[in-house]
Amino acid sequence: MSTTDRAALTSTVNEHYPRVKRYFRSRVPEPDCYDQANEAIRVFLAADPTKIENPKAYLMGIAHKLLLKYIDRRRPSVGFDSELHSIAEFRTSISVQAVRRNRLVSALASLPVNHEDAFELHYAEGLTIDEVAKTMGKSPATVKRYMASAKQALAEKLGVPSERLSDVETRQLVEAYRSS
Amino acid sequence: MIIGRVSTRNPVVALEDAIGAQLLVAQFGAGPAPVVTHRYQILDLRGRGANGVVCRARDTKLNRIVALKLYPRFDDESIELETLREAQALAQLEHPNVVRIYDHDRGTVEAGEARLACLFVSMEFIDGRHLKAWLAESERSRADVLRALVAAGDGLAAAHEAGLIHRDFKPENVMIDNSDRVRVVDFGLARGLSVENSEDGRRVGRAHQVMVSARFTRPGLAPGTPEYMAPEALDGHASASSDQFSFATAAWESLTGHLPSENDAASESLGRGDPASQLPTRLRSALQRGLALTPEGRYAELGELLDELRGVERQKRTYLVGAALVSFVAILVGAGWALGARVPEPAATPVETASVASPPAVDKCANLVGTWHYDTVVIWASDSVRWHGATGHYELEIEQLDGCAMNASLRKTGDGPRHYAKNLVREGARGVRVVRTSNGHEFSSEFVIASEKHGKITYAFNYVFADDQVSGDYQYLGADNVVWTGILRGGRTPPTTELSPDLRQASCTSQCRVRCPSPNSSDDCIERRCTSERVDVPDCGPPPADQTVPPLARELVRASLDSLRTAVDEDDKGRRWCTKAAETLPGHWMLWTGATVTELDVRVSDCELELVDRRTGERMHGQTTSVGAWVVAEPNSDWVRWALVGWDPAFGVGATGIPLVAHRRQNTP
Structure with a gap:
């Protein structure tokens, strides 16, 4: 590998690893979360970069698919449906969740995977609605519905009407997620 | 990449990212793997806690795999010194149920171009899973869960004796390796103080002022894991007693499947559908005491709680009659005390765990290694008087794992006087932990022996090893709920004289176990009667309320x-x-x-x-x-x-x- 290629690879890994590691840490127990993050990066690096319009969304799309595969392997006797099922049972333990700075993050854990992903990809990872839709292979309208559902769950946790879930509170949530 | 001290908001996360990214770069051959202090080559990430990151690494100096805990450096020297002091205390603690610490110091993580100052602790790498994962793997009997918990508790108690507090005891910090050996990990290093970034980016410690939202409805934040923390620990006053609370919480969860609520901890009667109501009364009471909201309400020491749990463990093995026994009807005949030759024996005191402060006693567990031969004789049988006096012959192979953690495998070699069966049956090895008492070295274990004639039979043996002799007592739990109890005797070579069904030749402890019809009464008998002046147990006193009737x-x-x-x-x-x-x-x-x-x-x-x-x-x-x-x-x-x-x-x-x-x-x- 040439020096230039090494530098490019290193730069790409350093840029994307924290995001994808964070994504899996909140969904997959240790140490599997690290393996999944590594696998997502590997798949990403194997792709033709000239065909990737939005690297961030593309990578998160890979991560989303790997997550669904991981969950499906863990519960072979039941067909996993990301529209219906949450992954609360596969998460890190209640005790680990409890040390998160903001326990409201755990409110998302009870939602179906797609709803949680849509919320976090948009608010925490900064993807636009369209980018989230592309990542998840859904329509923008569906993504909006997912996000509304997630906001509703958070608002209930806070004890306020969902339309009153302020941007400040949403940002706090995002910060808590990013620090996990 | 960042040079020097990590300056992002969460330095632990930044350290984790730096190491994880560089590991991936190394896997692609685009750079070297991250190393610590030019000695520890990081192989992979294993986890992350509130204060540090755990990796698997290779110690290139000693060429061995270690677990490496890395803490980003603190600007507050006192915190660093405290962390290193605790690591040193832990390194001096040698106990089979505590992870071994090899090294600790200040160091530098080299991850690509980044040089990150850190504290590191190098320790034994445990190839296994934590208690919660072990429980989820397959269905575990209560006895197995109790054994694992007691082993972890022994490690925790040993740490207390050495002046250490864990501060974050929970199932995730109890590791069980692939040979089922239990070790407590992640001791209270760098805990007790929350760490924040000051405005100028320095990493400073601050005694936590707020409390965490926890099981007993205290709002706020605190180090440790709130679900398992005692109320006083949430207030910043962690102690050995608060470790006991955490242990009791973890034990409750492991045995019932859910964390205890305030109701569980206080209630004497639980709803029928509550899993905790399935716990034996003695076990539930012991754990509830450990869950007392104040230290004054708990046991004075964790060891006392563990003794109760051990008592429950023995209880399962030493019940003398169960449901649907084939029993005989007996007429009580008054008779005097059986006089005869008494076997002098040293005083039996409550079992003492191996003391961390006395390494020579622990080392002598190695004397048990090898083959032992012993005979058994039936003293009491639930199904027929014809079994009274029946003998069996056994070989016990003991292999040392580490210290007093041993592997024991049992083989029955025959039945009847001097009759050695042609078809030998073998049972797989069981991990056991030998303890040193005033009688010698002891351990108890259940073995399942497969027999063509009788199917699977469970034996529960209590062994005492002293001066190349082995003695003790046992229970045989056969098909159709048949129960026998008896005594055993042997040594390094097959016995040459027949063992008679005379209970007086057994130790005081064995006499108590055979004579007393319930574990509570046998424990009471051992405690009260087995003194240096008393070598014979003529009776057990009144039948206890929990005696099971055939x-x-x-x-x-x-x-x-x-x-x-x-x-x-x-x-x-x-x-x-x-x-x-x-x-x-x-x-x-x-x-x-x-x-x-x-x-x-x-x-x-x-x-x-x-x-x-x-x-x-x-x-x-x-x-x-x-x-x-x-x-x-x-x-x-x-x-x-x-x-x-x-x-x-x-x-x-x-x-x-x-x-x-x-x-x-x-x-x-």
């Missing part, structure tokens, strides 16, 4: 002597055993009926029994049955008044349902 005894109290005589007359083989029982029964007996004790003289003629109350002169009559059990009839009646099983001891029930225990005193001349 179902057959219950059936026989509803029978008549006429029917029993008929059964005996029609069964030649049964008559033989009836006669045999009659030969053994005459003498002076003590009968405990609840709290009342009656001394009886028993005389036997054929299978007919005559009993005389030594105090009142009252005469009673009775019968032995075709399997040698005893009944005594109501006065002026043919209906059974008492039904008992066994020859010293004997267990049974009265017609009113009151449990009975009988012990011989002396043979009639």
Whole structure:
């Protein structure tokens, strides 16, 4: 590998690893979360970069698919449906969740995977609605519905009407997620 | 990349990202793997806690795999010194149930172009999973879960003795390796203080001022894991007692499947559907005490809680009668104390765990390694008097794992006097932990032996090893709920003299276990009676409230002597055993009926029994049955008044349902 290629690879890994590691840490127990993050990066690096319009969304799309595969392997006797099922049972333990700075993050854990992903990809990872839709292979309208559902769950946790879930509170949530 | 001290908001996350990214770069061959202090080559990430990151690494100096805990450097020197001091204290602690610390110091993580100052602790790498994952792997018996918890508790207690507090005990910090050895990890290093970034980016410590939202509804934040933390620990006053609370919480969760609520911790009666209601009373009470909201309400030391749990563990093995036993009806015969040669033995004191402060005692566990040969003899059998005196021959192989953690495998080599079976059956190895007591080295274990003739049989052995001799007692749990109890004796070579069914040749502890019909009463017997002045246990005292009565005894109290005589007359083989029982029964007996004790003289003629109350002169009559059990009839009646099983001891029930225990005193001349 040439020096230039090494530098490019290193730069790409350093840029994307924290995001994808964070994504899996909140969904997959240790140490599997690290393996999944590594696998997502590997798949990403194997792709033709000239065909990737939005690297961030593309990578998160890979991560989303790997997550669904991981969950499906863990519960072979039941067909996993990301529209219906949450992954609360596969998460890190209640005790680990409890040390998160903001326990409201755990409110998302009870939602179906797609709803949680849509919320976090948009608010925490900064993807636009369209980018989230592309990542998840859904329509923008569906993504909006997912996000509304997630906001509703958070608002209930806070004890306020969902339309009153302020941007400040949403940002706090995002910060808590990013620090996990 | 970042050079020097990590300056992002969460330095632990930044450290994790730096290491994880560089590992991936190395896997692509685009750069070197991250290293620590030019010595530890990081192989992969294993996890992350509130204060540090855990990696698997290779110690290139000693060429071994280690677990490496990395803490970003603090600007507050006092915190660093405290962390290193605690690591040093932990490194001096050698205990089979505590992870071994190899090294600790300040260092530097080199991850690509980044140089990150850190503290590192190098420790034993445990190839296994934590307790919660172990529980989820497959269904575990309560005994297995208790054993794992007690082992973890032993490690925690040893740390307390060394002046260390864990501060974050929970199932995720109990590792079980692939040979089922249990070790406590992640001791309280760098805990007790929350760490934040000051405005100028320095990493400073601050004693936490707020409390966490926890199981007992305290709002706020705190280090440690709130779900398992004691109230005073949430207030910043962690102690060994708060570790006890955490242990009890983890134990409760492991045994019931859910964390204890405030209701669970206080309630004496639980709803029928509550999993905790399935716990034995003694176990539940012990854990509830450990869950007391104040240190004053808990045990003075964790060791006391562990003793209770060990008692429960023994309880499962030492029950003498269970449901649906084939039991004999026995007539209680008063007899005097059995006199004869007494085997002098050292005083038996409550079992002491191996002391961390006395390494030579721990090392001598190695003396148990190798092959032991011993014989067993049945003292009491629930199904037939014919098993009284039956012998078995065994080989026990002991292999040392580490310190007093051993592997034991059992093989039964034969039955009967000097009869060695051609077909040997073997049981797989069991991990055991040897403890040092005043009697020598001891351990207890269950073994399942597969036999073509009898199927799977469970043996629960209690061994004492001293001076190249092995002794102890055992329970055999066979098919159809048959239970036998007996004693064992042997050494490094097969015994050459036959072991007689004389309980007096067994240790005080073994006598208590065989004579006392419930684990509570046997523990009480051991504690009160096995002193340096006392070597014989003639009786166990009144039957305890939790004594289980043989179902057959219950059936026989509803029978008549006429029917029993008929059964005996029609069964030649049964008559033989009836006669045999009659030969053994005459003498002076003590009968405990609840709290009342009656001394009886028993005389036997054929299978007919005559009993005389030594105090009142009252005469009673009775019968032995075709399997040698005893009944005594109501006065002026043919209906059974008492039904008992066994020859010293004997267990049974009265017609009113009151449990009975009988012990011989002396043979009639």
